[in-house]
Amino acid sequence: MSIVPISYYLVLSAILFGLGVVAFVVKRNIITIFMAIELMLNAVNLAFVAFARAHNQLDGLVFVFFVIVVAAAESAVGLAIIITVYQNRQTLNIERINLLKF
């Protein structure tokens, strides 16, 4: 049973990351932008796992583990912030939340 070459995974992760970036700039809804970030993280994780497999080392997996944990913490805080923002501004459109400027 042959294995899928690692490069395929890498290309896939690259594509996903790119799509994440696109979503990051294109979307207006804070929550969705947040999701875009998560998407990028996932893409990076995929690359990590792929390399870990390629080099037969576990470090990559450990890193993925950490990335996931950090992402969880980040989303917890981020969503709390979003809720607070919404309570104050009654909108989720990032372009309407523009008080912090010159």
Place this chain on the structure above:
Amino acid sequence: MTLPFIVFFVCAILAVVGALTLILAREPIHSALALVLVMVSLAVLYLLLGAEFIAAVQIIVYAGAVMVLFVFVIMLLNAGVEERTDYSKLAKYAGLPLGIFLLLALAYWMFDSFIGKQIANGVGGTNASVSTRELSAQLFQKYLFPFEATSILILIAILGALVLAKKDE
């Protein structure tokens, strides 16, 4: 065309479709579901790569906790259809092209630099799945300090979330 390839391509296509849906959907909750799809298919890919534990964690934490949180918040705030405003001219004209360019550049780079390369074909990369025991050994011996650090990070995150979320009288 063997089984792994089929699985890979199915999941890959699903992931990409999910990502695209995330971008195109106007309902935040659809985006969320799309992202869940991406994550699940990625988990399957991890399985294919032999990283069972990571796959499980991916689903439990990401799909099961983080995304649920997202959905939860979306339901809580009853976030409606996103309005496609374009106040930022820069984002309007430069954002999308640049993003796509980055996508293509990265993809091409990966392709160009790894396709058909020794390492890329998974030299030594056997089919045997990584044993959770080894992984945990790594985690609790070599990476013990970062592990503890992340635990503290999580604690802080919890506190922060509490402080933010609690109604200030």
Place this chain on the structure above:
Amino acid sequence: MFILDHLWIIIALPLLGAAINGLLGKNFSKPIVNSVGIGSVALAFLSFAELAREFAQLPAGQILEPKSYFTWITAGQFKVDFSLQVDQLTIIMLGVVTFVSLLVHIYSTGYMAHEEGYYRFFSYLNLFVFFMLTLVLAANVVLMFVGWEGVGLCSYLLVGFWFLKQSAISAGKKAFITTRIGDFGFTIGILLLFWTFGSVDFVTIFKHLVGAPPDAAASTGVLTTICLLLFTGAVGKSAQLPLYVWLPDAMEGPTPVSALIHAATMVTAGVYMVARMNPLFSRAPVAMFVVALIGALTAFFAATIGLVQTDIKKVLAYSTVSQLGYMFLGLGVGAYASGVFHLMTHAFFKGLLFLAAGSVIHAMGGDQEMPHMGGLRNKIPITFWCMLIATFAIAGIPGFAGYFSKDEILEAARSGPNANIGLWLLGLIGAGFTSFYMFRLIFLTFFGEPRYDEHKVHVHESPYNMTVPLILLAILSTVGGWVAAPHLVGGTDYFEKFLHPVFATYAPAVAERAPEALESPGMMLFHALTGWPVLIALAGLLVAWWFYIKSPETPKKLADSLRAPYTLVLHKYYVDELYNAAIIQPLLWISTNVLWHVVDETVIDGTVNGVARVARESGSELREIQSGNARSYATWVVIGAVGVTVLMIGLWGMVR
């Protein structure tokens, strides 16, 4: 050997006192302030005593290594430790400083009793003691310089203690600035020292010098330069020509301050420094001669000015200047021991004189003009007798401290290794003037008819805490000299013997001089008693007696007949005016028209404002980027990412 190992205790104590009084004293009652101030100094004095005891137990001729407590500065191979050192010279200085300052502290409790900022005064005094001890104990030039500047600072603070009095303030400034001029030279000297010897530790430097042939360690020229530069510092600090002008003005400060700082300790710092640096000076004859010359000239001129002063403290001030001149004369002619000896005796009798003068002023209710006094000897007997003793001492009446020391110096100037008859002559005449103006002071103050309004001024003897120090000092002024006496009446000089290691260890090798034939003791005693100094001192006494007791109108006639020189002397040779015209005015002009209006306003302000303007303009332009729209920021991030990616792909392409 406790104190010997923990020298820092001695200097730490006054610092502690200063800190306590200075920081908390505001709320203390007088007794507490007294106990803290005096207590700290007293402890320092006791620890000095212990130190002396331990030192005495050391095997003879042993030279103690400096004790380094921590590294203070390290830059390249420029390394300065906080290191202290004890040798015979230090012992003497320590004794003088701690003892006199202790007495002055006690005296001050009486003299300053009714002053504002009592605690402030004491904390300053303690601080001064701390710095003075640092200066004395320092084992390297830099640390010494710290003490040096520190005492300068304290002098500034204390001279300007009554900071509501304009004259006091300006006097303080004058003192500080004038000494700064000297210190400038001193600083350069230190740098040159390090540049030459690669170290600032006394011991290291001296070790370089000793044994090496004259030009091996450093060429005589360099040494001369160094010595002269260092001596500039001494000139400033010890009020020698031409930088003596600050000392008379410094009399604006409280009298105890004058006694402690401007008579006994600080002004002698220069002498101490030169004595400490004797290995260098010994190897730089020219510098030695300069020192001697300056000393002699100062001794003479200051004495002449002192002749006509009417302010009691001014007289003492000028006499201090001239006495310091004698010390330098002594050092300059190579009789280091004699110089230091005179330093010690001078500390006693001049301190006494000032304190007594303070007591007089106290009695007169703050009036310092001698013409307003007279006939005080019955009213304030203790003060009178003490002052009389001090006068005998300074005038060089045989048997009193000053006699021995001054005589040694003059003897050295006449017949010493580098004797110079001209300098001897100057010193001799100066001695005559000295005794004249001192007795003039005595006669004007204590004899004759009271010239003050009995009803306004209630003359009264000072309280014990003022008189006791007087008495103690009087005793010392009397017997203090005998430690060196035998030298004159044949036999050995304990003082010189004691100091011998300091000046002999690193001294340059000189051809052994044939010891001059010792005459018979009796003969020598006759010589001693009929030596020129004694005669001229008595002459001064007589003239003074004639002028101010026998025929009081003579001085006036004399002054009228010698109008020109009299006015000249009366106005202190117009030195102040000269400096004012030659230095201060041009300096003021330059500062105002060049430094202020051109450099400061145009250049510096222009630059600063320009920078500010640039920042403001660019900011107001650039802030447009901060649109507050996060999507734009996101796009910027992406732009950066794209840039990095392109760059890396390019590099990758290059790598392959």
Place this chain on the structure above:
Amino acid sequence: MDFITQHPVLVVSLAKIVGLMFVLMTTLAYLSWFERKVIAHIQSRWGPYYVGAHGLLQPLADGVKFLFKEDLTPPGADRFVYILAPVLALTLAMTTLALIPFGPPSVQWLGESTLIVADSSIGLMFVFAITSMGVYGVALAGWSSNSKYPLLGGLRSSAQMISYEVSLTLAVVGVVLLSGTLNFNEMIAHQGGNFWHWNIFYVGHGSFPQIVGFLCYFMSAVAETNRAPFDLPEGETELVGGFHTEYSSFKFAMFFMAEYANMITVSCLATILFFGGWLSPFPESWTFMRYLPPVGLLALAVYLAYDTVVLARGIARIQLIVVTTGALVIGLACLHPVVLAIIQGPFWFLLKVGLIMFFYVWTRATLPRLRYDQLMSFGWKFLLPVSLANLVITALVKVWPLLVNHG
């Protein structure tokens, strides 16, 4: 075709899945019957009785009813999500069972162990992974039906599920510590011996009886499956029907089945983790015990036969005859050594699961429903600390020997 021969696993898995699905569906259907019967008897009623003997055909009737009801979609509902939700719920609920071993891996066919669909080395993790996804079904259903009650119900239930999942997991970790593996079969093997070797009881070297763990697990499981007394999501009194208020006909049935499937899953999990899974409670030496299954079935057949004779009603009698003969045939078949060997594991396993299911029903019939805040505070302030303490103690007991040896 050679593709399939290349991968025999596909064939076997497919067969297993189909089998499992068939069994599961019927079980789900008859679980409802079981529940209603038990509750009825607890409340001293008869329960379903008229559709077939002992109402045995009731599930069939219900199914038919569901199928022929009108399928409503509320206006303004997000159609896609509205349909997705129940599918998601049921699929996930049933997927979990793929990881459950119904018997020892020794039973094999074509080189693949037969009584478990997917024997993963970290089965437990995957079970949790899939159950954690189960929240979506509820939440999305509540959100998509564009109505107030469902939304509230959905929010509630998702909150409840998330909170209780924590203590559920923590309660289980103790067992994982003891057995030192995440694979179900290994866990069960680790509990081998007599019934006092089961994790819930075993007091041995470096082992700590997981009785507390089990209780925590069970309570959390009840809450996790939104069952009484924690059935807030469908708290009829406040929320009408909870998140599936707007659902009707087959979609509703899917939620219904999903719930039962979840119950089965957690029960299986409890059996595996605490009650030694497919192990028989008796020592190997008691060979005669291996005949318990056929004997039991034959006894059942005898009882049914008696019933048949006593109850004389048309269809019911025919139906009873069918059932009786079925039981008889199976019982006899079980006497054949091969079948006997195969039947051991599943028999015990299903027996234990059934008992736990009975507990489920029992609690539902007995206990009143909690208030929402009570529920939450119970979960966070009581259950979580207790399970944590249990975990800590277990860990200590586990490492105690090491500590002692290392001085």
